[in-house]
Amino acid sequence: MLRQLRLIPILLQMNLRAQMEYRGAFLIDRIAMIITYASSLAVIWLLVARLDTLADWNWGELALLYSFHTLGYAIGASFSFTQMRDLEEQVRLGTFDALLTRPMSPWVYLVFARFNIGYVSHISLALVVMTWALLTIPIDWSIGWVAYFLASLLSAALVTGSIMTLLGAAALAWTRSNHLYSLYFGFWELSRYPLNLFPSVIQGILLTVVPLGFMAAVPVAVLVGKPVPLLGELAPIAALLAGPALLGLTALFWRYATSRYQGAGG
Amino acid sequence: MSAYFAFAKSAVMTQLAYRNEVWANMFGKVVQVFARVAIWLAIYAGATSIDGISLQQMITYALLGGIVTGAIRYETIISMIGRALQTGDVAVWLLKPVSFPLYIITSELGRAAYRLVVLVIPTVAAVALVYGMLPPASLFYGAMFLAYLALAYAIIALISTLFGLVSFWLLTSFSLEWLMQALLNLLSGQFIPFWFFPKTFGDIAAHLPFAWIVYYPAAVWLGRMEQTETLIYFGIGCGWALLLGLGVAWLWRRASTRVIVQGG
Numbered sequence: 001m002l003r004q005l006r007l008i009p010i011l012l013q014m015n016l017r018a019q020m021e022y023r024g025a026f027l028i029d030r031i032a033m034i035i036t037y038a039s040s041l042a043v044i045w046l047l048v049a050r051l052d053t054l055a056d057w058n059w060g061e062l063a064l065l066y067s068f069h070t071l072g073y074a075i076g077a078s079f080s081f082t083q084m085r086d087l088e089e090q091v092r093l094g095t096f097d098a099l100l101t102r103p104m105s106p107w108v109y110l111v112f113a114r115f116n117i118g119y120v121s122h123i124s125l126a127l128v129v130m131t132w133a134l135l136t137i138p139i140d141w142s143i144g145w146v147a148y149f150l151a152s153l154l155s156a157a158l159v160t161g162s163i164m165t166l167l168g169a170a171a172l173a174w175t176r177s178n179h180l181y182s183l184y185f186g187f188w189e190l191s192r193y194p195l196n197l198f199p200s201v202i203q204g205i206l207l208t209v210v211p212l213g214f215m216a217a218v219p220v221a222v223l224v225g226k227p228v229p230l231l232g233e234l235a236p237i238a239a240l241l242a243g244p245a246l247l248g249l250t251a252l253f254w255r256y257a258t259s260r261y262q263g264a265g266g
Numbered sequence: 267m268s269a270y271f272a273f274a275k276s277a278v279m280t281q282l283a284y285r286n287e288v289w290a291n292m293f294g295k296v297v298q299v300f301a302r303v304a305i306w307l308a309i310y311a312g313a314t315s316i317d318g319i320s321l322q323q324m325i326t327y328a329l330l331g332g333i334v335t336g337a338i339r340y341e342t343i344i345s346m347i348g349r350a351l352q353t354g355d356v357a358v359w360l361l362k363p364v365s366f367p368l369y370i371i372t373s374e375l376g377r378a379a380y381r382l383v384v385l386v387i388p389t390v391a392a393v394a395l396v397y398g399m400l401p402p403a404s405l406f407y408g409a410m411f412l413a414y415l416a417l418a419y420a421i422i423a424l425i426s427t428l429f430g431l432v433s434f435w436l437l438t439s440f441s442l443e444w445l446m447q448a449l450l451n452l453l454s455g456q457f458i459p460f461w462f463f464p465k466t467f468g469d470i471a472a473h474l475p476f477a478w479i480v481y482y483p484a485a486v487w488l489g490r491m492e493q494t495e496t497l498i499y500f501g502i503g504c505g506w507a508l509l510l511g512l513g514v515a516w517l518w519r520r521a522s523t524r525v526i527v528q529g530g
Contacts, residue, residue, distance in 0.1 A: 025436070032440075036445065039449075047458060182294055183294040
């Protein structure tokens with residue numbers, strides 16, 4: 001265990017060097033990503049500019065929701081998305097088998113050797129928008145509020161990381177899982193908006209089967225003091241528990257999937 | 267010509283082999299379309315019309331909005347070009363008696379035709395059954411909608427190819443995919459029709475080629491433009507398509523002289 005922990009910084013360093021090999025392309029990619037995320041924020045702005053509020057949320061609150069969503073997603077996804085998305089290919093080609101023979105957990109190796117620093121673009125944009133939003137909307141600042149903010153952000157990041165890992169593990173168990181990502185991103189787009197914007201069927205899905213409501217809509221509603229549909233009084237605690245609960249579930253499923261793994265390539 | 271038809275046909279056949287994924291995609295699409303309509307319902311919040319646009323018209327616009335972008339994948343075109351460049355496959359294409367950009371475009375159009383029939387039309391029909399959808403404003407607008415639709419596919423395919431070819435200079439196609447998404451988000455009318463844009467911004471956007479991908483086909487269906495205006499803007503759209511086509515041909519000529527294959 002301790003030895004694995006000591007290996008993590010070495011894996012990270014190795015990976016950082018590899019990613020920095022093409023510095024120009026890296027930089028262009030980051031700028032493009034910031035522009036794209038800013039454009040989807042602009043779409044929300046255009047909607048609100050016309051009408052002042054969207055489902056009773058004003059522009060400042062929506063900007064906080066958007067930046068919370070982007071930040072939590074980026075933190076969670078940097079530990080999971082590209083790693084897990086490429087797992088299907090590794091299973092198909094048989095290269096995952098090589099990881100199983102290494103003297104360390106395949107999960108630790110996958111996640112840290114391919115830790116994605118590309119999310120720095122999401123994080124920078126999110127932090128700028130978040131700072132602006134927090135200064136704009138009236139907030140009863142207190143230690144409790146800040147602690148809840150940080151804890152629910154961590155929980156949101158765990159929600160993203162867990163779901164991505166769950167989808168990756170599905171590839172280990174059933175060899176194909178990439179089509180699940182397009183399903184995931186369909187819901188992901190919705191999870192940037194307040195829950196009360198949607199009909200209750202979609203709200204229900206976002207709080208249970210595809211729990212992306214916990215990526216931002218639930219915690220930010222709690223933070224700015226808006227009612228949360230379906231959850232009501234349970235919302236504050238549900239937002240904090242969603243991440244750890246999903247993480248536990250994912251750990252169990254990952255174990256099951258690796259034990260079932262038989263290899264598909266060779 | 268028959269070679270390109272064969273590319274399109276083979277792309278359709280490949281899609282047919284992965285039917286499970288089609289179901290997953292379809293479910294995701296239905297949710298997305300439902301949600302977009304829900305967003306507009308919330309915006310209207312009981313009002314029957316905003317700026318002279320009725321809720322029914324806006325729902326119809328939102329449903330039509332996915333017809334082109336839901337079927338064709340600009341990112342596939344860009345990344346196919348990027349990958350051919352990265353793996354060196356592009357060198358092989360230079361030896362073949364067919365045009366590489368046309369191969370990329372026709373095979374994606376084949377996949378788009380498949381998705382349109384299997385994925386997009388059923389999804390739109392399903393959501394339309396729940397929320398209702400207006401028919402074309404008249405027979406003329408219905409016929410013009412089909413012409414605009416064909417033009418929309420041509421324009422998005424050409425712009426994507428143009429973006430893909432730029433990767434010969436940037437050596438990364440990843441950022442071009444993202445930039446294309448940013449431009450589509452704002453300038454195609456995909457999420458918000460230009461009626462709801464600030465005036466100047468809307469006027470500029472309405473004359474850029476992206477507008478023909480989502481905005482004009484939907485606006486024509488709804489009969490938002492006079493008949494002569496509809497024809498004039500169709501002409502302008504064709505002009506853009508021609509210009510983009512020339513751009514692709516020119517960029518491909520320049521790109522193919524710069525290819526240095528590093529792998530093999």
